Amino acid sequence: MLNDLLVAFQAVATIENFLIMAAGIWGGVIIGAIPGMTGTMAVTLALPFTFYMQPIPSILLLVALYKGSTYGGSVSAILIKTPGTASAACTTLDGYPLAQQGKAGKALNMALYSSCTGDFISNLSLIFIAAPLALLALRIGPPEYFMLMIFALTTVAGVSGRSLLLGLVSACLGLLLATVGEDMYGSFRFDLTVDMQSGLAVAPVLIGLFAIPELLKIIVFRNNQSHKPMQLGDNRVTRDELRRSLKAMLKGSMIGVVMGAIPGIGPSAAAFSSYGEAQRSSKNRENFGKGELEGIAASESANNGCCGSTMIPLLALGVPGDVITGVMLGAFMIHGMTPGPMLFENNLHEVYMLFIGMLFSSVLLFGAGKATMRFFSHISRIPPGLMAPIVLALCVFGIFSISNSMYDVIVLLAMGIFGFFMFLFAIPAAPFLIAFILGPMLEENLRRALALSRGDPSILVSSPITWLFASLAIFVVVVTIRQQLKKAKV
Amino acid sequence: MGITRGLVITVLFGIVLFLLIPAYVPRPRFIPGFAPPPDMWPRTVSMLGMALGILLVGLSFSRKTEAIADPEDASTIRGDTPLVTLLTRFGWTVLAFALFIGSVMLLGFLLSSILLLMAMLILTGYWRHKVVAAIVAVALPLVLYLFFSSALNTRFPVGSLFKAIGI
Numbered sequence: 001m002l003n004d005l006l007v008a009f010q011a012v013a014t015i016e017n018f019l020i021m022a023a024g025i026w027g028g029v030i031i032g033a034i035p036g037m038t039g040t041m042a043v044t045l046a047l048p049f050t051f052y053m054q055p056i057p058s059i060l061l062l063v064a065l066y067k068g069s070t071y072g073g074s075v076s077a078i079l080i081k082t083p084g085t086a087s088a089a090c091t092t093l094d095g096y097p098l099a100q101q102g103k104a105g106k107a108l109n110m111a112l113y114s115s116c117t118g119d120f121i122s123n124l125s126l127i128f129i130a131a132p133l134a135l136l137a138l139r140i141g142p143p144e145y146f147m148l149m150i151f152a153l154t155t156v157a158g159v160s161g162r163s164l165l166l167g168l169v170s171a172c173l174g175l176l177l178a179t180v181g182e183d184m185y186g187s188f189r190f191d192l193t194v195d196m197q198s199g200l201a202v203a204p205v206l207i208g209l210f211a212i213p214e215l216l217k218i219i220v221f222r223n224n225q226s227h228k229p230m231q232l233g234d235n236r237v238t239r240d241e242l243r244r245s246l247k248a249m250l251k252g253s254m255i256g257v258v259m260g261a262i263p264g265i266g267p268s269a270a271a272f273s274s275y276g277e278a279q280r281s282s283k284n285r286e287n288f289g290k291g292e293l294e295g296i297a298a299s300e301s302a303n304n305g306c307c308g309s310t311m312i313p314l315l316a317l318g319v320p321g322d323v324i325t326g327v328m329l330g331a332f333m334i335h336g337m338t339p340g341p342m343l344f345e346n347n348l349h350e351v352y353m354l355f356i357g358m359l360f361s362s363v364l365l366f367g368a369g370k371a372t373m374r375f376f377s378h379i380s381r382i383p384p385g386l387m388a389p390i391v392l393a394l395c396v397f398g399i400f401s402i403s404n405s406m407y408d409v410i411v412l413l414a415m416g417i418f419g420f421f422m423f424l425f426a427i428p429a430a431p432f433l434i435a436f437i438l439g440p441m442l443e444e445n446l447r448r449a450l451a452l453s454r455g456d457p458s459i460l461v462s463s464p465i466t467w468l469f470a471s472l473a474i475f476v477v478v479v480t481i482r483q484q485l486k487k488a489k490v
Numbered sequence: 491m492g493i494t495r496g497l498v499i500t501v502l503f504g505i506v507l508f509l510l511i512p513a514y515v516p517r518p519r520f521i522p523g524f525a526p527p528p529d530m531w532p533r534t535v536s537m538l539g540m541a542l543g544i545l546l547v548g549l550s551f552s553r554k555t556e557a558i559a560d561p562e563d564a565s566t567i568r569g570d571t572p573l574v575t576l577l578t579r580f581g582w583t584v585l586a587f588a589l590f591i592g593s594v595m596l597l598g599f600l601l602s603s604i605l606l607l608m609a610m611l612i613l614t615g616y617w618r619h620k621v622v623a624a625i626v627a628v629a630l631p632l633v634l635y636l637f638f639s640s641a642l643n644t645r646f647p648v649g650s651l652f653k654a655i656g657i
Contacts, residue, residue, distance in 0.1 A: 052642050165542055165545060165546055165549070166546075168538075168542055169499055169539060169542050169543070169546070172503070172535050172536075172538055172539035172542065173539070175531075175535045176503075176506060176532060176535050176536065176539070179531060179532045179535075183528045185518075185521070185525060185528065187515075187516070187518055187528040188516075189514065189515045189528055189529075189532065190510060190514045190515065190532075191514065192514060215583075215610065215614075216580070216583060218614050219579050219580075219582075219583050219610070219613045219614055220576050220579045220580050220583070221571070221576070222571075222579075222614075222615060383616065384614075385611075385614035385615050385616035386611070386614075386616045386619075386622070386623070386626065388610070388614060389607050389610035389611050389614060389616070389626075389627075390626065390630060392606070392607070392610055393603060393606075393607050393630050393631055393634060394634070396590075396603060396606070397603070397631070397634040397635070397638055400599065400638075400644065400646065401638045401642055401644040404644060404645055406591065406594060406647070409591065410591055413587045413590075413591070416587075417584060417587075420580075425495045425498070426495075443531045446526075446531065447525055447526050447530075447531070450525070450526050451525045451526070455526070
């Protein structure tokens with residue numbers, strides 16, 4: 001393995017790759033720092049551009065965007081009390097009080113150190129866990145895969161949004177839309193127009209669902225005010241402060257790694273769990289919420305700690321745990337690589353290149369964050385009323401360029417309107433997207449399993465692994481319903 | 491909100507199950523081996539969706555279970571703005587999208603994009619910064635057009651109007 005990693009190191013360490021990753025990190029931080037723009041949007045907007053790139057640089061670009069935006073979310077959280085991304089919401093609790101005390105620079109620096117630490121540990125976990133897990137996954141067949149995907153979908157549906165039922169409705173809508181076009185045996189379904197025979201491409205559906213509704217929200221609800229950011233002020237994090245926060249940082253990183261690896265959980269939940277744990281175990285617990293650096297260390301290390309580990313189920317099992325890894329799954333497929341156990345058989349060199357590139361991107365995140373902290377503090381001033389139409393232009397040009405087709409642009413805009421209605425009905429978008437991406441695989445595995453068993457559905461609960469995933473899915477459903485009922489009583 | 495939402499979901503999946511699947515998912519005469527037919531999966535998903543919709547409606551009637559079916563109050567999203575104003579803004583946006591799609595073949599991709607961007611800047615309320623908004627509306631599509639057509643060799647529609655006048 002070490003030899004393979006060294007060979008991959010040589011392949012990745014080129015100026016071109018470094019520039020791509022640096023651009024990704026910067027782009028991600030910029031997008032993450034703008035309130036209302038999310039990491040998902042950063043990754044989806046970049047997707048059309050990756051069509052023209054080599055496979056590994058394109059995935060590295062998406063990973064760098066993801067990491068950059070996760071850190072970038074903390075910039076606006078600290079400076080204007082508006083988290084750029086949902087996972088940075090926890091950073092606001094202590095970041096903004098520090099900014100009010102004239103210590104915004106200190107808070108941003110602590111967020112950067114913690115993000116890089118969490119990110120690096122997460123990448124190491126990916127390198128050491130993904131391959132053994134993929135080896136295990138090689139032994140499982142269509143019924144087990146089907147149940148694994150059902151479990152992943154149930155978890156995503158349960159934790160996205162406030163209602164499990166609405167999450168499941170969203171997943172059903174995604175599964176249904178994924179059936180448009182040609183099926184695995186060559187039959188056409190829902191081909192209302194000739195264009196629809198080729199199905200709906202991932203990029204316009206995904207970008208339409210996540211980018212366009214934001215524009216519609218701004219237009220319809222006129223939520224358009226810009227914010228005045230705090231000055232950076234006191235910048236340095238002292239050695240003593242760093243030592244005091246180290247425990248929270250390492251613990252947060254581990255929480256991020258574990259929660260990131262479970263499909264559906266994601267960085268927001270990890271950040272809040274880590275914050276809670278840091279507060280519980282800290283000597284300065286009464287200072288949390290008033291401007292405690294340990295609080296920032298805990299939340300930022302945990303949310304960036306998810307970045308690498310969310311790739312574990314994607315690479316090893318071919319199952320995306322959240323929307324961003326869902327987009328990455330699409331990017332892998334565009335380049336002819338199918339994530340899952342066979343990826344380690346067929347594209348081992350590329351996998352190692354990806355590992356090495358991800359380690360490099362942690363270092364680049366630190367460099368880019370340090371060098372341009374002052375610049376990033378101005379980004380949060382860009383008003384959403386200007387930013388949203390710019391994003392629309394990027395989407396329209398990017399989507400058209402993928403296949404030189406107006407059909408994709410129509411799908412993009414239609415999905416945007418559909419996504420807006422989903423927002424109005426409080427139906428979460430994440431389960432829809434994961435279901436749309438997993439849909440064809442889910443159906444293929446189900447139909448294969450039924451073909452193997454000559455139509456007997458009991459094959460879906462015939463092995464201990466299928467039982468395990470089925471029990472986990474039921475467990476998630478029960479726990480989520482109990483939590484929702486409990487919340488309602490409060 | 492909970493009941494309306496449940497009904498809309500039920501009707502949506504019902505339309506797919508009873509109208510679209512019979513019309514647009516034909517069963518082939520020969521299916522290899524014991525493979526399930528192509529309509530099996532969409533039917534299963536639609537039935538599940540319909541069941542979830544009915545469940546949402548049912549749960550909305552009971553105070554105890556309302557939280558599972560209807561976790562949010564719609565007025566928190568809407569604020570105090572009258573519904574007519576919201577619908578008008580939404581209608582203008584959809585119209586702008588439709589006009590953009592319709593005008594691409596006539597005016598070409600570049601000019602249509604400039605007009606779309608202008609419309610969006612007006613609708614978001616940013617047009618009051620006229621100079622910045624005008625620069626963005628013209629320069630951004632132009633830069634993107636040049637980037638995609640020269641660097642990535644994308645062939646954007648030129649538009650029949652421009653073709654007719656020989657541009």
